[in-house]
Amino acid sequence: MKVLFLAAEAAPLVKIGGLADVAGELPRALRARGLDVRLVLPWHASLSTQGLSPRRAVEVVVPSRGGAYTAQVHTAELAGMPVWLISGEPIGSSASVYSDPPRDSFKYAFFCLAALRAAESLGEIPDLVHGNDWHSAAAVLAVARARASHGPWHATATLLTIHNLPYMGVGGGEALEAFGLAASADERLPDWARLVPLAQALAEADWLTTVSPTYAREIQTAEHGAGLEGVLSARAGRLTGILNGLDLERWDPARDKALYQRFRPDELPRRRRNKAGLLTDLGLDARGEIPLLAMVTRLDHQKGVDLALDALQSLPDPDWQFVLLGKGDSSLEERALTFASGHAETARSILRYDDRLARCLYGGADALLVPSRYEPCGLVQMVAMHYGCLPIARATGGLRDTVCEPAGADGGTGFLFEEPSPEDLRRAVERARTAYREPERWRALQENAMAQDLSWDRSAELYLQVYEKAVGVARGAA
CATH class of the missing domain: 3.40.50.2000 (Glycogen Phosphorylase B;)
Structure with a gap:
């Protein structure tokens, strides 16, 4: 199974929060189980290329309402993991991974659509696109909506992982519309959410995951659902909670040189x-x-x-x-x-x-x-x-x-x-x-x-099972 794994950050290349740990570790664990995974990241100014040796692979054009944008796609390997780095004016104009919401919304919509264009140009159409949080929502939406055209994406599944529901890209609807992604018409969404990137992707992804079984249940309640508990409850049959794992090489008390005394x-x-x-x-x-x-x-x-x-x-x-x-x-x-x-x-x-x-x-x-x-x-x-x-x-x-x-x-x-x-x-x-x-x-x-x-091996096996379900849903719909 070929997977495009999109994220805003991934350790050790660029890290702001916990998403970076997941994006840096889960794809490696999935590849160890035989999946053909490519990690796709924006080439932020703060991203470290130490040990990467990126090479320019392709240049793609991303049309928008205000004119076309050009994206450069570089490929590299990180400890055997194929990595795509997406650069271009909307990404390069921001010095930080996360800045003000309007700029971030435009930057990440551009990133997502450039990644999909790159997959087409490189002949790397995946079986599944795995997005993480609202930053990858545009990719989920674009694939879901392209499926009806019976083009190259007609059999590609989409999966969205919710790492922290309240961060949903509020105010990002204008950026989505600028890149041709109209407001959602899904009646399960409240009116205010139909232009919100994460909310739209929650309604349209083939499968949803979040980072623990209990959190998957909690976000279906008013207390933790951030106003989206209705659509999440409606999609409960395609919502799976999978615990994150722990990098047991990074965290090992028997080898941790920071300790006064290492121990097993x-x-x-x-x-x-x-x-x-x-x-x-x-x-x-x-x-x-x-x-x-x-x-x-x-x-x-x-x-x-x-x-x-x-x-x-x-x-x-x-x-x-x-x-x-x-x-x-x-x-x-x-x-x-x-x-x-x-x-x-x-x-x-x-x-x-x-x-x-x-x-x-x-x-x-x-x-x-x-x-x-x-x-x-x-x-x-x-x-x-x-x-x-x-x-x-x-x-x-x-x-x-x-x-x-x-x-x-x-x-x-x-x-x-x-x-x-x-x-x-x-x-x-x-x-x-x-x-x-x-x-x-x-x-x-x-x-x-x-x-x-607590290993990622346990988590990766569960993700593999969910990937297979998502692909089944997409191909059934196709």
């Missing part, structure tokens, strides 16, 4: 040296009888930083130590600093992005707080589990699907709380503290967490 799952006693090193470097007392809690996050409302600070405020100081690492909203940064200064003997707030320190926290802290108000999938809880750091997480989205707290003492991989409130989080922290006082139970939980299959 059967060497958990060695892990204690990481906690000792952390506490020393951060100026906290080494107190083995109390848990070291960590939070590695972007500081914003979604991530529940306020819930964590309020929950810890209600616990007695001698019973915990806490390290917060991250940056973001200025008011939350101020709250974090105030909290740490008020708990100088037990807490530290470090307001920066620091990959080495994050790895040391995963490998040395006892538990990781992940109190997100919503979380489509989440990566930090999976990394933490793989490093023997037990998540204390809100039971939402991918957190519910990856963290298990059974009623009994056996089989758990962390601790969950239901309501997005400081009180419910505090109770989960108290359950974790109780378990921590039982070393054999705590070690069993760590072993369970580290034994979970």
Whole structure:
């Protein structure tokens, strides 16, 4: 099966958010299962070509209402993965991956249509176009609408992955219309959504996926559906939640040079040296009888930083130590600093992005707080589990699907709380503290967490199954 995998960003070439990790890792896992995947990216000014050696393959013309635009298509390989880089004036005129909405809408519509024109020119019409988030919506729409013409795209399937539903390209309808993609007439869409790129693609793609089974259910509700719960519920039979995977080469506590002490799952006693090193470097007392809690996050409302600070405020100081690492909203940064200064003997707030320190926290802290108000999938809880750091997480989205707290003492991989409130989080922290006082139970939980299959291989197999369903739908329609 031949697949065009379109994304706005992909690690390690260009990374802003979590989409880059998925786009950098899932296509490789799919190729390992025998699929002929091509990763297609805009050639952003910030994209690194180190190790790529791009060569010019073809030049294509993309017509628009305001005149035609020329796109240059370069091909390259990244560790055996074929990569197409699309450049042209709408892409080159923007210095950043994401800027103001009108400019982004035009840039990504151009990118999508140039990618399809390139596939035609290179004789690389795929069996399936896999788009990611609203940036790839124009490709999904163009293929779906070209199918009726019985041209080269008549049997190509479309799949759209929703990584974070509220980001839908609102205001992008004018750009779509400029490139000949009219407003949707689908009656399942609310009127306001018929010019919104993501909403239109949700209605017209052959299949939809999102990044966890629970999030797939949540976005069909008014609470999480961002006004599109109606069309998503109507399409529930073609909506599949598939957990993202973890790059087990990048995240490996047995080989991670950032750690004070590397360790394997059967060497958990060695892990204690990481906690000792952390506490020393951060100026906290080494107190083995109390848990070291960590939070590695972007500081914003979604991530529940306020819930964590309020929950810890209600616990007695001698019973915990806490390290917060991250940056973001200025008011939350101020709250974090105030909290740490008020708990100088037990807490530290470090307001920066620091990959080495994050790895040391995963490998040395006892538990990781992940109190997100919503979380489509989440990566930090999976990394933490793989490093023997037990998540204390809100039971939402991918957190519910990856963290298990059974009623009994056996089989758990962390601790969950239901309501997005400081009180419910505090109770989960108290359950974790109780378990921590039982070393054999705590070690069993760590072993369970580290034994979970978090690989992209598992995810790729599920995507392969969905690809086959999408192709079946498209060819049935053709």
